[in-house]
Amino acid sequence: MSDNRIGGRIRPAPIVAGDDPLAQAGSRARRSFMGKALAMGAGAAASGGALGKQVSPATGPLQRGAAVGAGESAILELPAHTRSLGQPVAARAYGLPSQWERNLQRRESPGLTRVSAAGVSFTPLQGMFGILTPNGLHFERHHQGWYDIDPSGHRLMIMGMVREPRVFTMDDLMRLPAVSRIHFIECGANTGMEWGNVAVPTVQYSHGMLSCCEYTGVLLSTLLDMVGANTREGRYVLAEGADGASMTRTISMANALDDVMVAWAMNGEMLRPENGYPLRLVVPGVQGVSWVKYLRRLEVGDQPFYTKDEVIHYIDLMPDGTHRQFTSLQEVKSVITTPSGGQVLLDHGYYNVTGLAWSGRGRVKRVDVSVDGGRNWRPARLESPVLPKALTRFNFDWSWDGSPAVLQSRAIDESGHVQPKINQLRAVRGTRSIYHNNAIQSWKVSETGEVFNVQVY
Ligand SMILES: Nc1nc2c(c(=O)[nH]1)N[C@H]1C(S)=C(S)[C@@H](COP(=O)(O)O)O[C@H]1N2
Numbered sequence: 344m345s346d347n348r349i350g351g352r353i354r355p356a357p358i359v360a361g362d363d364p365l366a367q368a369g370s371r372a373r374r375s376f377m378g379k380a381l382a383m384g385a386g387a388a389a390s391g392g393a394l395g396k397q398v399s400p401a402t403g404p405l406q407r408g409a410a411v412g413a414g415e416s417a418i419l420e421l422p423a424h425t426r427s428l429g430q431p432v433a434a435r436a437y438g439l440p441s442q443w444e445r446n447l448q449r450r451e452s453p454g455l456t457r458v459s460a461a462g463v464s465f466t467p468l469q470g471m472f473g474i475l476t477p478n479g480l481h482f483e484r485h486h487q488g489w490y491d492i493d494p495s496g497h498r499l500m501i502m503g504m505v506r507e508p509r510v511f512t513m514d515d516l517m518r519l520p521a522v523s524r525i526h527f528i529e530c531g532a533n534t535g536m537e538w539g540n541v542a543v544p545t546v547q548y549s550h551g552m553l554s555c556c557e558y559t560g561v562l563l564s565t566l567l568d569m570v571g572a573n574t575r576e577g578r579y580v581l582a583e584g585a586d587g588a589s590m591t592r593t594i595s596m597a598n599a600l601d602d603v604m605v606a607w608a609m610n611g612e613m614l615r616p617e618n619g620y621p622l623r624l625v626v627p628g629v630q631g632v633s634w635v636k637y638l639r640r641l642e643v644g645d646q647p648f649y650t651k652d653e654v655i656h657y658i659d660l661m662p663d664g665t666h667r668q669f670t671s672l673q674e675v676k677s678v679i680t681t682p683s684g685g686q687v688l689l690d691h692g693y694y695n696v697t698g699l700a701w702s703g704r705g706r707v708k709r710v711d712v713s714v715d716g717g718r719n720w721r722p723a724r725l726e727s728p729v730l731p732k733a734l735t736r737f738n739f740d741w742s743w744d745g746s747p748a749v750l751q752s753r754a755i756d757e758s759g760h761v762q763p764k765i766n767q768l769r770a771v772r773g774t775r776s777i778y779h780n781n782a783i784q785s786w787k788v789s790e791t792g793e794v795f796n797v798q799v800y
């Protein structure tokens with residue numbers, strides 16, 4: 344099911360070139376199954392009972408009181424799994440998702456980077472629920488591939504404008520007072536392909552360099568205190584990774600003393616190798632590149648370090664040919680994840696329009712949804728928790744009458760910033776940028792129910 348989960352009413356996103364052919368075959372098979380299931384009126388069975396064709400969330404399947412159709416025979420006849428023993432507990436020492444969910448995967452966009460070790464994989468936002476990203480579906484961005492570093496040999500050095508430079512082992516760090524906090528991470532290049540015009544078909548590719556996890560680690564302020572950092576003149580901190588790319592970024596001391604973490608855990612377990620095991624920097628609200636993975640060195644300094652990763656990369660090309668630098672904050676943004684590009688509405692009637700909103704400045708205050716391309720807006724329901732610098736889930740009731748529609752969401756954060764339209768953003772930033780596109784996303788629902796990525800001005 345996965346991508347097409349929407350009550351069995353939406354078929355899977357089309358698989359793009361270069362994707363796993365097995366997944367393609369699977370999705371074709373599923374599509375015809377879904378078609379048959381719906382034709383038989385067995386939508387509820389096909390969709391895990393959520394919003395099948397005969398089921399409306401208001402009434403539920405059993406309150407319809409109609410004659411028992413072919414679909415209900417799936418309830419009356421006990422299937423094999425109800426008449427046999429299940430598998431023993433030790434079948435899987437480390438749990439995996441159901442085999443029926445195997446279409447829900449991180450996906451690469453072939454050709455996006457010149458060498459495969461410098462790659463990106465995108466989170467399948469269209470198939471996810473709530474605000475947390477499962478560790479196996481967290482997007483990945485590597486400048487020089489990933490490593491599975493032996494934690495017993497890993498060290499973190501803190502130096503520069505400090506009274507007592509120190510080298511920490513993982514054991515040293517994990518004895519310290521820890522905090523656990525939920526935050527989003529978004530690559531500054533997320534949605535970057537849409538600057539010029541519509542570039543990608545699905546929300547996975549347009550917005551999937553985005554994840555949200557509970558991180559556990561020690562606050563950087565605790566470590567800076569331990570080494571006696573000069574936090575008055577030392578206004579900057581350099582973070583360096585242990586990978587071949589030596590990813591290095593400068594963060595401000597203001598950030599460092601606020602909520603930055605040196606983290607070893609993600610969603611209750613140690614970091615995954617792809618995401619920086621055994622140690623990464625967590626810089627809430629700031630673009631992903633500053634979240635240095637395989638963290639091995641922090642240096643306190645009195646000016647920015649102007650490293651390669653901040654002088655020639657992650658800068659914004661403006662219409663007059665100049666570059667903006669150190670534009671690290673991820674501004675207020677939102678996107679409807681269902682219905683979204685590549686999905687298909689199979690039927691008229693009720694849909695739960697759902698999506699995600701976030702802001703690097705703090706909490707999301709409100710999300711408005713439009714179904715007519717931005718002429719009229721109504722507020723969506725924000726689901727709890729609504730946390731600072733974390734993804735917020737929103738839901739919105741919509742009844743589709745079968746005519747063409749353009750779905751949009753617009754987020755407003757607690758600082759009062761409003762997510763802009765793409766033409767408002769272009770008026771200031773031009774069309775040649777790669778980074779920091781937080782524009783309103785539009786999904787066009789055609790009369791056939793197919794959903795497309797479009798730009799509406
Ligand atoms: N050491 C190291 N840290 C890194 C990177 C890297 O290539 N090497 N990529 C950065 C970029 S550009 C992003 S967007 C995030 C991605 O984190 P993730 O791979 O856990 O999603 O890590 C950042 N930290």
Ligand SMILES: [Mo]
Pocket residue numbers: 484529530531532631632
């Ligand atoms: Mo990134």
